[in-house]
Amino acid sequence: MGQVEKVARRQKIKRRSKARGQGTAEKPRLCVYRSLSQIYAQLVDDGKGAILVAVSSMSKENKELKGSKTEISRAVGKQIGEKAVEKGITTVVFDRNGFRYHGRVQALADGAREAGLVF
Numbered sequence: 001m002g003q004v005e006k007v008a009r010r011q012k013i014k015r016r017s018k019a020r021g022q023g024t025a026e027k028p029r030l031c032v033y034r035s036l037s038q039i040y041a042q043l044v045d046d047g048k049g050a051i052l053v054a055v056s057s058m059s060k061e062n063k064e065l066k067g068s069k070t071e072i073s074r075a076v077g078k079q080i081g082e083k084a085v086e087k088g089i090t091t092v093v094f095d096r097n098g099f100r101y102h103g104r105v106q107a108l109a110d111g112a113r114e115a116g117l118v119f
Helices: 002-019 068-084 106-114
Strands: 031-036 039-045 050-056 091-095
Touching: 031 068, 031 106, 039 091, 050 068, 068 106
Parallel strands: 031 091
Antiparallel strands: 031 039, 039 050
């Protein structure tokens, strides 16, 4: 499977999953993006088109994190969960953004659940 085919497949899955689960103010969408070396997560209110909370492995507080990419992903998940709970958000819709629920994406989701998010 070539690179172009992989990207097209992910975009197709992304469109399908985004059509199913829209985020609202009381139940935002936890959107995950995984690049080759970094991971990003944000809570989105699709009604307003606003980002409520955003955390990434490149943010200032995560620059000194050491460990494997999976361990860093779990830490990012915990951080976004803690920030969401501070804002009074406890339930979210999980949007894996076309990525397989496995490895770093699963680690981020597990970290968010440990911090108190329900999805």
